[in-house]
Amino acid sequence: MNHIRSILTLACLATLAAAAGAQGQGQRPGLGITDIMRAGPRLAPAPAAPRTAPPAAPVQRSAEYIVALVNSEPITNTEVQTRVERILKENAEAQRVPRAELTRLVLERLIAERAQLQQAKEAGIKVDELAIDQAEQTVARQNQMSLVELRSRVAAEGISPQTFRNDLRDQLLLTRLRDREVEAKVKVSDIEVDQFIRDQRTSPNAATQNINIAQVLVAVPESASDAQVASLQQRAQGVAQRARAGEDFAKLAQEFSDSPDRAVGGALGMRSADRYPSLFVEATQSTAVNGIAGPIRSGAGFHVLKVLAKSQPGAADAVVTQTQVRHILLRSDAKRSTAQAVAQLAEFKERIQKGTGDFAGLARDNSQDASAKEGGDLGWSRPGQFVPEFEEAMNRLAPGQVSDPVVSRFGVHLIQVVARRDAKLSQAEQREAARAVLREKKVEEAFETWAQEIRARAYVEYREPPQS
Structure with missing residues (x-):
């Protein structure tokens, strides 16, 4: 089985910002619930296609209307504005991008996605309801909440259950299309592995570092009052103090954590930093092995973190x-x-x-x-x-x-x-770990090239510009 990115490791607003000249990075698992609905795997901005009609002059409209056709399939103004609003609500960086520019970038993203989904359909790729059920449960778990709580949170965002499931289906389709069209074709040579290992040993890169973190989650209900939040925060601080005093962290997790990983002492496992929530990575970046960080606040509650291990892929002591x-x-x-x-x-x-x-x-x-x-x-x-x-x-x-x-x-x-x-890791395992990191990078690059080709082949007719 080949390693690919999770449907929850998707490009978010930062990718859109990157297209506008800002620094972008991938969305980590377990962050905003509506991240799953924003975009497929990372795309570079597509070049203009010779078959693409020029945008029409702006016309003020109040009713629903079509803003673009992708191979005769419409994208509506509502689709564009709905996604813009979700991005603005969940990502502070988006608020620094002019609305007109953000809207343009979102429209381009929707065009690219629509072209890829059409490609998936032509290739006969399907996703059944059971796979969507499982994806929905995964989103709930990675946001540290029950399925009922997830659905309540999604409804509070103004998203219908069917819309949410349709977006999950689309992300699964895009992931499977990526596997089929890109993943299997990417190869990493032994020479590239050798060079990567040399580079890591001379200039370690924090972005590719492997870390193992354990957590105690003190969950905060969505409807919690200020007094309840303060009480739960105090509880988390008490756990952190006991952990810093030397108490067994695994036992603390089993006793106090509201997360399913309490059964394994809160350990989340050794993985690359980009496969952890960015909140966790930032909180533990300067924390030594066996050190305690937190409590830190997320949408799920208060997290107390312990750094169990750190290492570089390909390092001799990994x-x-x-x-x-x-x-x-x-x-x-x-x-x-x-x-x-x-x-x-x-x-x-x-x-x-x-x-x-x-x-x-x-x-x-x-x-x-x-x-x-x-x-x-x-x-x-x-x-x-x-x-x-x-x-x-x-x-x-x-x-x-x-x-x-x-x-x-x-x-x-x-x-x-x-x-x-x-x-x-044995020497052979170190090389395989290094190969996996390199392969993921090459898959991203190959996917961007492939996605641009799909976008360029699509017939896109711009109608009236999106308006809020």
Whole structure:
């Protein structure tokens, strides 16, 4: 399974700002809920296409109207202004961009997305309802809230449940299109890996640093009063004081944290800094290993953070959290739908929990991949080795636990974590970690080129300019 970016690791307003000449960076998982609705994977501003009609002169309009056609498919003024408002509401940087410029950039982004979604449709790429259900649950978990709370927050943003699910579907389609058209074609040579490792050892880059952070989350309900917020903040400060005094952080997490990762002592796992919320990275940037940061406030509540480890990919002393994992994979096809695969794996889980079934035996008899002969064993994995759907579910499991069925682009998985360890990478593993970082960078560059080509091939007819 190839490592790709999660649907939650999407380009946000900063990408739009980059097109206007500002410094951009990718959106991290677990931040604003409506980030998922803003944009697909990072795009560079598209060059003018010879088949694109010039923009019409501004005309004042109050009713709904079409602002552009993309291969005869309309983009409306409401679509543009709705996205502009979401960006302005959730990103302070957006407020420094002139509204007219932001609107233009959003329109260009919508045009690029629409062209890519049309490409996905032509390629026969589909996303079923179960995958959308799972994506919705993932957004809720990564924002440290229940599905009910997520839906309430989305409704408060003026977004209907169906609109939110449609946007999730679009992001999944764009991610799978990216896999198909770009991911598999990118190669990293041994010479490039050697150079990257030399560069990292001589001039470490904080952006590519691997970090392992543990957290205690003291959740703050959306409807909390000022007095309740103050009380919860005091509770978080008490946890931080006890952690700084030397108490076992894992035990504090198990006792006080409102996050699902409390079962594993709050540890979030060794991963690259750009796969953590930027709030966490900024709070711990100057914190030494074993140091405590916080409490810091997010939309979910107050976080107390402990830095468990830091290392550079390719470094001789690189240490990562490795997971020994096994799975049972059932593929969806004409004979078995995704829903039927989910139902069968749910039955396997029940048998395993009751002791009437053995995970390895069920994997050998049923799994539809090469790991079947090994009882589903995938060996010791490092962060980023599996696709995000799989890895997100795996990271939530304590050793011995079995997941609910997990839908990925390969089919449906039942996952069991056997063990975890923090281990120093072998030389071969260091090279693979370095290769993964380089590959992700090259995928981004290749995707930008590919996206520009799709945009240039699309017939775009501009109608009347968007107006708020």
